[in-house]
Amino acid sequence: MYNEKMYGLGSKRSVIREIFEYAKVRGAQIGAENVFDFSIGNPSVPAPAIVNETIERLVKEIPAVELHGYTSAQGDKSVRDKIAANYTRRFGIKLSGDDLYMTVGAAASLTITMKAICNEGDEIIVFAPHFPEYSVFVANAGAKLVVLPSDDKMQPDFEALKKAINPRVRGLLINSPNNPSGVVYGEETIRKLTDILREKSKEFGEPIYLVSDEPYRELVYDADTVVPCVMAYYDNSIVCYSYSKSLSIPGERIGYIAVNPSATDAKAIYAAVCGAGRSLGFVCAPGLFQRVAAECDGMTADLSIYKRNRDIFYKGLTDCGFTCVYPDGAFYLFMKSPEEDVTAFCERAKKYELLLVNGESFGAKGWVRIAYCLKTETIERALPLFKKLAQEYGLCK
Amino acid sequence: MYNEKMYGLGSKRSVIREIFEYAKVRGAQIGAENVFDFSIGNPSVPAPAIVNETIERLVKEIPAVELHGYTSAQGDKSVRDKIAANYTRRFGIKLSGDDLYMTVGAAASLTITMKAICNEGDEIIVFAPHFPEYSVFVANAGAKLVVLPSDDKMQPDFEALKKAINPRVRGLLINSPNNPSGVVYGEETIRKLTDILREKSKEFGEPIYLVSDEPYRELVYDADTVVPCVMAYYDNSIVCYSYSKSLSIPGERIGYIAVNPSATDAKAIYAAVCGAGRSLGFVCAPGLFQRVAAECDGMTADLSIYKRNRDIFYKGLTDCGFTCVYPDGAFYLFMKSPEEDVTAFCERAKKYELLLVNGESFGAKGWVRIAYCLKTETIERALPLFKKLAQEYGLCK
Numbered sequence: 001m002y003n004e005k006m007y008g009l010g011s012k013r014s015v016i017r018e019i020f021e022y023a024k025v026r027g028a029q030i031g032a033e034n035v036f037d038f039s040i041g042n043p044s045v046p047a048p049a050i051v052n053e054t055i056e057r058l059v060k061e062i063p064a065v066e067l068h069g070y071t072s073a074q075g076d077k078s079v080r081d082k083i084a085a086n087y088t089r090r091f092g093i094k095l096s097g098d099d100l101y102m103t104v105g106a107a108a109s110l111t112i113t114m115k116a117i118c119n120e121g122d123e124i125i126v127f128a129p130h131f132p133e134y135s136v137f138v139a140n141a142g143a144k145l146v147v148l149p150s151d152d153k154m155q156p157d158f159e160a161l162k163k164a165i166n167p168r169v170r171g172l173l174i175n176s177p178n179n180p181s182g183v184v185y186g187e188e189t190i191r192k193l194t195d196i197l198r199e200k201s202k203e204f205g206e207p208i209y210l211v212s213d214e215p216y217r218e219l220v221y222d223a224d225t226v227v228p229c230v231m232a233y234y235d236n237s238i239v240c241y242s243y244s245k246s247l248s249i250p251g252e253r254i255g256y257i258a259v260n261p262s263a264t265d266a267k268a269i270y271a272a273v274c275g276a277g278r279s280l281g282f283v284c285a286p287g288l289f290q291r292v293a294a295e296c297d298g299m300t301a302d303l304s305i306y307k308r309n310r311d312i313f314y315k316g317l318t319d320c321g322f323t324c325v326y327p328d329g330a331f332y333l334f335m336k337s338p339e340e341d342v343t344a345f346c347e348r349a350k351k352y353e354l355l356l357v358n359g360e361s362f363g364a365k366g367w368v369r370i371a372y373c374l375k376t377e378t379i380e381r382a383l384p385l386f387k388k389l390a391q392e393y394g395l396c397k
Numbered sequence: 398m399y400n401e402k403m404y405g406l407g408s409k410r411s412v413i414r415e416i417f418e419y420a421k422v423r424g425a426q427i428g429a430e431n432v433f434d435f436s437i438g439n440p441s442v443p444a445p446a447i448v449n450e451t452i453e454r455l456v457k458e459i460p461a462v463e464l465h466g467y468t469s470a471q472g473d474k475s476v477r478d479k480i481a482a483n484y485t486r487r488f489g490i491k492l493s494g495d496d497l498y499m500t501v502g503a504a505a506s507l508t509i510t511m512k513a514i515c516n517e518g519d520e521i522i523v524f525a526p527h528f529p530e531y532s533v534f535v536a537n538a539g540a541k542l543v544v545l546p547s548d549d550k551m552q553p554d555f556e557a558l559k560k561a562i563n564p565r566v567r568g569l570l571i572n573s574p575n576n577p578s579g580v581v582y583g584e585e586t587i588r589k590l591t592d593i594l595r596e597k598s599k600e601f602g603e604p605i606y607l608v609s610d611e612p613y614r615e616l617v618y619d620a621d622t623v624v625p626c627v628m629a630y631y632d633n634s635i636v637c638y639s640y641s642k643s644l645s646i647p648g649e650r651i652g653y654i655a656v657n658p659s660a661t662d663a664k665a666i667y668a669a670v671c672g673a674g675r676s677l678g679f680v681c682a683p684g685l686f687q688r689v690a691a692e693c694d695g696m697t698a699d700l701s702i703y704k705r706n707r708d709i710f711y712k713g714l715t716d717c718g719f720t721c722v723y724p725d726g727a728f729y730l731f732m733k734s735p736e737e738d739v740t741a742f743c744e745r746a747k748k749y750e751l752l753l754v755n756g757e758s759f760g761a762k763g764w765v766r767i768a769y770c771l772k773t774e775t776i777e778r779a780l781p782l783f784k785k786l787a788q789e790y791g792l793c794k
Contacts, residue, residue: 251464
C-alpha cells in the first residue's frame with residue numbers, strides 16, 4: 001500500500017550508482033587510487049572564493065529574519081531583477097525580473113517547466129544522447145519523452161524531428177553543452193531546429209516550446225565556441241538554468257527558469273510555472289543562495305582545470321585510436337565502443353580498472369561516457385591503461 | 398497551450414496575499430504602523446545565533462567541493478544519523494539515519510510523502526481547520542483531500558472519522574500544534590485517533606497511514622503542554638518536519654521525512670519516498686543547511702516572545718468578550734466571529750485597520766485566524782481597537 005511507481009524509482013539502482021558501489025569495494029581491495037571511476041559527473045573544482053565570501057558577508061550584513069525568511073514564491077525581487085539585467089547585458093534579450101522564476105536547481109527547473117507546459121498525454125522530444133532523468137521529469141508531468149537519434153557528431157537528426165512532430169508534441173528539450181556528449185549546438189543547428197519548430201507550430205496552429213536545459217552553459221573551452229542564446233532565435237522558448245556547474249555548488253540547489261517575454265502568452269506560461277512550483281511543493285528557492293546566485297551570476301569556478309583535462313584526455317584517447325566526439329564543453333567525453341557489445345567493452349575496460357558508463361543509459365547505443373571532472377593526474381595515470389585497452393582491439397600498437 | 402490547472406494555481410491570488418497587498422496600499426495612506434496586518438504567519442523572531450555561527454564555521458572548516466557538493470539524494474549520511482540519534486534521545490523511538498529523508502522544507506516533506514503513499518483516486522483525511530495548501534499537495538499526488546469537522550475546541554470529530562474511512566483512504570494528515578488554530582492534540586486525542594486507524598486498517602486489511610505535519614512541534618508555551626510523538630502510538634506513521642519555524646529559517650527550505658521503522662513495509666515506504674523525491678525533481682536538500690540543521694536540531698529561536706504575545710493577546714481578546722480557542726502553540730489565534738457573516742466581520746474589523754483572515758480559507762466556517770508573530774508593541778496597540786470592535790457587537794462595555 002504505497003505507490004509502486006515511486007517505489008520503483010526509489011529502489012532501482014542507477015548504472016552510475018552500481019559503478020560507484022563497485023569502485024568502493026574494488027578500491028578497498030587494491031587501493032582507491034588504482035581504481036579509475038569515470039562515471040561521476042560532479043564538479044571537482046571548488047566554488048570560486050566569492051561564493052563563500054558572499055555567504056560570510058550576507059550573514060553579517062542582512063538581518064537574520066530577512067536573510068533566512070521566505071522570499072516571494074518566484075524568488076526575491078531584487079535577485080530576479082539583478083539576474084535579468086545580467087541576462088540582458090550578456091545576450092541582448094530584454095528580460096525583466098518578472099520573466100524569471102528562481103528554482104531549487106536544474107531538476108526543479110525541469111519538473112516545474114514540464115508540469116507548466118504539458119498536459120496528460122503530451123509528448124516532449126529530445127535527441128539522444130540525453131540526461132537519463134529527463135524521462136522521469138517528463139513522466140511526472142504526465143507526458144512522454146520521445147527520443148530521436150543524432151548523427152555521429154551528436155548533432156540532431158533534423159529529418160527525424162520533422163517526422164516526429166505531431167499535435168501532441170508540446171516541446172523540444174535540448175541540452176547544450178550536452179551531458180553526456182560534451183557537444184554544443186552552434187548557431188546553424190539552433191537555426192535549423194527553430195525553423196522546424198516554427199514551421200510545425202504554424203502547421204498545427206499551436207506553439208511548440210523550445211526548452212533549453214543549460215546547466216553547462218559556461219563550461220566551454222575554446223575561444224570560438226559560442227553557446228547561442230535560444231531566446232534570440234525562437235520566441236516560444238524557456239531557459240532552465242542551474243548554478244550547480246558554473247559555480248560548483250550542486251548541493252545548494254539553486255537555479256532559475258526564464259520565460260522568453262516574446263513567447264505567445266508569456267505571462268500565462270509564467271503563471272503556470274508559478275502554479276507548477278506551488279503544486280510540486282517548492283514554496284521558494286533557498287533564500288541565502290538566491291542572494292549568492294545574484295551576486296555571483298556570470299562568474300565561474302576555475303574552468304581551466306576542466307579544459308586541461310579535456311585537452312589531455314581527448315588527445316590521449318584519440319592518439320590510442322579511439323573515436324571520440326570532440327567535446328566543446330561540459331565535462332564529459334563520449335567515446336565510441338570499439339566493439340558492438342558495449343557491455344563487453346565496459347567489462348574489458350574494468351579489467352584495467354577503468355570504469356566507464358554504457359551510453360545506453362543516455363539513449364545512445366555503441367558509445368560510453370567518460371567524465372573528466374577529476375584530478376588531471378588521475379587522467380594522466382589512466383591513459384596508459386586506455387592504451388593497453390586499445391591495443392586489445394588493435395586500435396594502436 | 399500550457400497546463401490550465403497550473404495556470405490557475407499560479408494566477409489566483411490567495412486571501413492572505415490580497416490582505417498583504419491591501420495593507421501595503423493602506424499603509425501608504427495612513428502610515429504602515431497604523432495598519433495591523435494579522436494575516437502573515439512568518440517567524441518574526443530571528444534565527445538563534447548558532448545558525449549564523451554554524452554557517453560561518455562550516456564555510457571555514459569544510460572544503461568547498463564537499464560543503465557545496467551533492468549529498469546523497471536522501472541527505473548526507475552523517476546529518477541523518479545525527480538527527481535520528483537526537484530523535485531517539487528525545488522521543489525514545491529507535492530511529493536510524495536510514496529512516497530519515499532530508500527535504501527542501503515542509504511543503505516538500507508533504508508533496509513527497511503524499512506521492513509516495515497515494516495512488517490515483519486515493520483519499521487523505523484532514524480535520525478542519527487546516528493549512529490550505531494541503532489540498533494542492535494532495536492533488537499533486539492524484540489523491541483527494543477529505544475535510545472532516547472539529548469540535549469548538551478544535552479537537553477532532555472521532556465519529557466523523559470512523560464514518561469517513563473507506564478502502565480508498567490512504568492516510569490521516571494531522572498538524573499539531575495546528576495552523577491556524579494553535580491547538581495541540583494531546584495524548585488522549587492521539588490515542589483515540591490511532592485506535593480508530595488501527596481498527597479500520599484491520600477492517601479493510603490495509604495500512605492507513607498517520608502523516609504528522611510538525612513544523613510547529615517546538616512552538617508550545619505552557620509547561621504542561623506535551624506534543625506526543627506519534628511514532629510511539631502508531632506504527633504506520635510518517636513524520637513530516639521542517640526547521641522553518643523552530644529555527645526561524647523558512648526561506649532556507651530544510652526539513653525531513655521520518656518513516657516509522659515499525660511501519661508495515663517500512664523499507665518499501667522509504668524507497669517510495671526516495672522515488673517520489675526523485676520524480677518531483679528534488680535531487681537533494683540544500684547541503685549547507687542540511688549541516689546547519691544537524692548542528693542545530695532540537696534548538697530553537699527565542700520562543701519567549703511568541704509566548705508573551707500569545708498571553709497578552711489571548712487575555713486581551715477574551716477580556717473584550719471575544720471567544721478564542723486557547724492556543725497551546727504555533728503563532729496563531731483562532732477567534733470566533735461574533736456574527737455569522739464572517740466576511741462582514743472582517744470588513745468591520747478593517748474599519749479599525751485590523752486585518753484578519755477568514756477561517757473559511759482553512760475549511761472552518763465562523764472563525765478568523767489572527768497571527769501573532771509580530772512585535773509585542775503592535776499587539777498592545779491593536780487591543781484597544783479590538784475592544785472598540787467588540788463594543789460594536791455588544792461583547793463588552
